[in-house]
Amino acid sequence: MAPPRLLLVGAGGHGRAVLAALRDAGWPLPAGVLDDDPACPGLPGVPWLGPVDRAAALRAEGLGAAHVALGGNARRRELGEQLLGLGFDLPPVRHPTAVLAEDARLGAGSVAMPRVVLGAAATVGRHVILNTGSIVEHDCELAAACHIAPGAVLGGGVRIGEAAMVGILAGIRPGIRIGAGATIGLGAAVVADVPVGSVVGGVPARPVRQGAPPPARPPGE
Numbered sequence: 276m277a278p279p280r281l282l283l284v285g286a287g288g289h290g291r292a293v294l295a296a297l298r299d300a301g302w303p304l305p306a307g308v309l310d311d312d313p314a315c316p317g318l319p320g321v322p323w324l325g326p327v328d329r330a331a332a333l334r335a336e337g338l339g340a341a342h343v344a345l346g347g348n349a350r351r352r353e354l355g356e357q358l359l360g361l362g363f364d365l366p367p368v369r370h371p372t373a374v375l376a377e378d379a380r381l382g383a384g385s386v387a388m389p390r391v392v393l394g395a396a397a398t399v400g401r402h403v404i405l406n407t408g409s410i411v412e413h414d415c416e417l418a419a420a421c422h423i424a425p426g427a428v429l430g431g432g433v434r435i436g437e438a439a440m441v442g443i444l445a446g447i448r449p450g451i452r453i454g455a456g457a458t459i460g461l462g463a464a465v466v467a468d469v470p471v472g473s474v475v476g477g478v479p480a481r482p483v484r485q486g487a488p489p490p491a492r493p494p495g496e
C-alpha cells in the first residue's frame with residue numbers, strides 16, 4: 276500500500292529530520308505542518324497550516340494520517356495521543372537504511388532514523404524516537420514516548436520507561452531497567468538500574484547534579 280500524505284506536527288529541528296527520512300523512504304510530501312509558533316522557520320516545501328489546535332478541523336476536512344515530530348518526550352506523547360483520539364492514523368516511519376528484525380515491533384507514531392538497528396523480538400511503543408545510528412538489541416522493551424538519541428546502544432533485554440531519554444552515545448548494560456522520565460546523559464555507561472525521573476551521567480553512570488544555585492557572592496560584590 277502506498278504511504279499516505281501525512282500531517283506533520285512540529286516544524287523544528289526534529290521536524291526537519293523526520294521530513295528528510297520521509298523523503299528518503301519515498302513518502303509523498305506531507306500535506307502540511309502544524310506548529311504553535313507562527314515565527315517557526317517551517318519545513319522546506321511543506322505549508323504551515325497553523326497552530327496545533329487546528330488538527331481536529333483538518334481531520335474533519337479529510338486528512339487521515341499524521342506524525343508528531345517534536346523532540347520533547349512529554350509533549351510528543353500528549354499530542355500523539357490526542358491525534359489518535361481524533362481518529363488519525365499514526366503509521367510508524369522507518370528510514371530505508373534502518374534495519375529492523377522481522378519480529379521487532381515499532382509502535383504507532385514512532386520513527387526509526389537512518390542506520391538504526393532494532394534487534395530480534397525488540398518492542399517499541401508509541402511515539403518513540405530511535406534516532407540516527409542507535410542500536411536497540413534483541414528483546415529490549417521501550418515504553419511510549421522515549422527517545423534513544425544518536426549513537427546510543429542498548430544491550431539485550433534493556434527496558435526503557437515512558438518518556439525516558441537516553442543521550443547521545445550512551446551505552447546500557449544488558450538487562451538494565453531505566454525508569455519512566457529518566458534522563459541518561461550523553462556518553463554515559465549505565466551499569467545499574469536507573470530510578471524513575473532521575474538524571475545520570477558519566478562512566479559508570481551516577482546521578483548528575485541538577486539545578487544547583489550559583490555560588491553565593493559576598494555582600495557588595
Ligand SMILES: CC(=O)SCCNC(=O)CCNC(=O)[C@H](O)C(C)(C)COP(=O)(O)OP(=O)(O)OC[C@H]1O[C@@H](n2cnc3c(N)ncnc32)[C@H](O)[C@@H]1OP(=O)(O)O
Pocket residue numbers: 406424425441442443458459460461462463474475476477483484485486
Ligand atoms: C539529534 C539530537 O541532537 S538528539 C539530542 C539528544 N540529547 C542529548 O543526548 C543530551 C543529553 N543531555 C545531557 O547529557 C545533559 O548534559 C544532562 C541532561 C545530563 C545534564 O544537563 P543539565 O541538567 O543542563 O546539567 P549541566 O549541564 O548544568 O551540568 C550539571 C553537572 O553535571 C555534569 N554533566 C552534564 N552532563 C553530563 C554528562 N553527560 N555526563 C557526566 N556529567 C555531566 C556537568 O559537568 C555538571 O557538573 P558539576 O556539577 O560538577 O559542574
